[in-house]
Amino acid sequence: MIERLYIKKHITFDECELEFKPGLSVFTGASGAGKSVLMSAILAVFGLSESDASVIEADVGFEFDMGEFGIESEEINAFKMVKEKSVRYFINNQSIAKKNLNEIANQHIKYLSVKNVDEFANEKLLNLLDILASKSNQKHSENLSKFKSVFDEFTRTKKELEKIEKDEIRLEELKEFAKFEIDKIEQISPKSGEFEELMEIKKRLSKVDKINDAWQKAWMIFEIEPKVVDALRISEIDSSFFEDAMNELRAKKEGLNLDELEELNVEKILDRIEALSWLEKRYGGIDEALKTLAQRKDELRRYEDIEFEKSNLEKKFKEFKKDVVNLSNLISDERKNAKENLETSINFYLKELYMRNIKVMFLEKDIDKSGKDEIVFQIDGTNLKNLSSGELNRLRLAFIASNADIVGFGDGVIILDEIDANLSGKEAMSIADVLVKISKFYQIFAISHLPQLSSRANSHFLVVKNGNTSSVHNLDENEKITELARMISGEVITQEAMEFAKKLRNF
Template sequence: MLRHLDIRDMLIIDRLELAFQPGLNVLTGETGAGKSILLDALGFVLGWRGRADLVRSGAEQGEVVAEFQLAPGHPALGVLEEAGLPAEETLILRRVNTPEGRKTAWVNDRRASGEVLRALSDVLVELHGQQDDRGLLDPRQHRAMLDGHGALGDLVAATRGAWAEQRRADKALQAAEARLAEMRAEEEFLRHAVAELDALDPQPGEEETLDARRRLMQAAERMRADVARALAALGLEGAEGAMGDARRWLEGVSDRAEGGLDAALSALERALVELTEAQAGVERFAEALEFNPAELEETEDRLFTLRALARKHGVAPDDLAGLADGLREKLAALDGGAGEIAGLAAAADRAARAYAEAAARLTAARAEAAVRLDAAMAAELGPLRMERAVFTTEIAPAPPGPDGVDAVTFTVATNPGAPAGPLNRIASGGELSRFLLALKVCLTADDSGLTMIFDEIDRGVGGATADAVGRRLKALADGGQVLVVTHSPQVAALGAHHWRVAKEVAGEVTRSRVVPLDPTARVDEVARMLAGDTVTEAAREAARALLGTAR
């Protein structure tokens, strides 16, 4: 619960310290006295997004410190641990703001972000104020409220997961169908191209080999005579015979040369070996020059066919083999496309059934939660003097989506036999306040450790009805903490602790003050709320009676 609130240099507050208590805490004062500033300051330290011009004129910075007392196991302890902040029973939030709008926050003396403050706010405080109606009255929010009331988070998460899986399966099927349709559009081309490439069977590097062979055959006639003359020059009638004669002549005299010809003879032997290899190479080349005249035509035909097919497909001749492999894969995918589509369609059907089952479970759980909420609302409306009103949670079919197939709307009928309709169209101002109070009580009944703040939730009601609202707030505060900003003397009289908010003007400076009221001052404040500016003794007597009855 909120124990202390320390505000410095915020709007028209220069310094203010409030010590709140368990139970029903009441803040009263004239309109414009600054009650809303207290809520603005509390919202600021809790990270709420609100007005930017909070720093008091002339001050270097504004500061708000809030101290909360946490019970063992309070959800805020988990938020602190997840954020890596000290998790203690006393939680101190501090936030400062400069006139330029720079904000800095600390949690238990450790720097913290606005996101952490807002996460703590969600488990520390629940505000029900004059600007709070839009969420409760917006049918787009009702489904989430019902899910929260029924603790249906797991079923909602399962439905969202099933929806995401169905969407993924549908997209996979649609993509496969689109690919298959695209391939079918070029099926004739694929089959013709694959047949043409298979018939040619191009090989990597083949174009270069064919081109070299073609040029060789084209030059063969010119080369044959020279190659023959070269063979003759290397043979027995040429170099081989002369070198053989030279070797015989030198060997004949080498035994008398005292070793002087040994080196020459060795070199000559090596030269004869090299000469033999040269002859063999020339002979092989000469054999290669011998070919069937039809081979040139065949080589040219294949070479030109390769090049023409490469130009047709816009690739290099050496890439034709890879192209053929790719086209065969496309054709295989086309031929197997029907099977793939069938498998994906089956997966999409399974995903659709899984989503339908998850959504059906969620719908059934929502129906049960709606019955419980309607019963809880009936129990709340009686003490608020609306026992004849009927609150109904309507569940209607809606287009499938991640949160199921249900549209949820809160409707009311204020009198027996009257048609039900949306809250904001059926209920009057006073009735609407009580409906919203009851609804908020029901929706937050399971939120442990929350400080509940009601900002003029009793507007539009008076007399016995205001007393009923105050008694419901008092009952709600039993065992917890409720803060109420009110203009109703009946509600103020029921508070366990009472503060008066007043505005003071000294010179040209306006300041807001908050004063805790003792029993005597409290009588005067309730009397003021009853009588207005002129407080008579009769008004004081009425205030004493009202305070006595409240006990």
């Protein structure tokens, strides 16, 4: 639920802060007082409308699923809209795009204004029918579970079969490509680490002449070695340290293996390096080339076995399709058995709302994860798209109320835009009664023009305008009576209006 709203510099509102409770909250006031301005602020902080406000904040108690947007849901989530040079949105102090904000808010916020028929989405209607069908036949739940499992296997097998059939079209091309890569890699026959070893040899080969020249110049040290030893002995100095050093120098010289390098076929080594370099560039490394070789061999084996694989998949596909069709037929039959209960539930509320009965009709579609059924509504032969906005919103209220009855719970916020405008007192009272029932499950915000709906509110906010500035405050019981009387008789409140207002509050 929305627990708090803060607005700063929003058209006629300089600054205001409101706290909300569960249930039905109505906003009333004289025309032009700023009711719609206030409602637009509630919508704007969730990205559901535009706003010129400097700041709008809303604290919402609900566990939102926001992980994919990098936001962690908290016990109370802080929504914020800030407008400076541009409009920016935040949730829990983290910036978020308006499109993503809408997606998150829609988990909890329903805005009943425009001709939005989300409540009548096929998936939601089928879910209600499935709940009703399961209540009367436990086997239906088992069939739904089986259908989901079988349909997943059916879909997976279908995709695999489609891939094989697609591969078949260019099978020869794929086989030729696999053979080309296999032959190319096998001709080179690379070994892991070989390229690095050859590059090291190449590096040493490039220095052989320099190394030989340097050692020729340094060779005189060995020629004067005996003279140094004699000098040390004559000087009665132990010459072993010098002899050890010279022996180690000889060992280092011999360890260079320059003779072996000179015997190498340089041209052959360079050709080998060039071939391995091609593999490095094409595959990103010798090890990657070897992995590709193994992969292409597996692919080639698969291409050669494709007919056998296709035959097996076609057999599995037929079996799964048969099961899917059988289960979808069983599920559809039970849904049709539950149709009357769904119609009864919705029509109960439509009757209260002084609307004609609705008829649930089944159409057949290609089988998908929800089965083969497509549900449409008609009211005396009229499709939903031909209903007026007022009729459509009352139908949506009936559906929300019916949904809560069938499912046994509801959660969220419903924002209504002048739901009782242009209605008779009788019609307005019917909407009020339905909203009271729905408000046991949902927090509801509504602008009200008539005393009937306002009298049923758990919280009643009065919007007033002094000069160019609007303000709003939560009414106590006596103030509610007075405001209801104003709505009944106008600015001049009569005693009869006060009595009628008290009667409305004591329903």
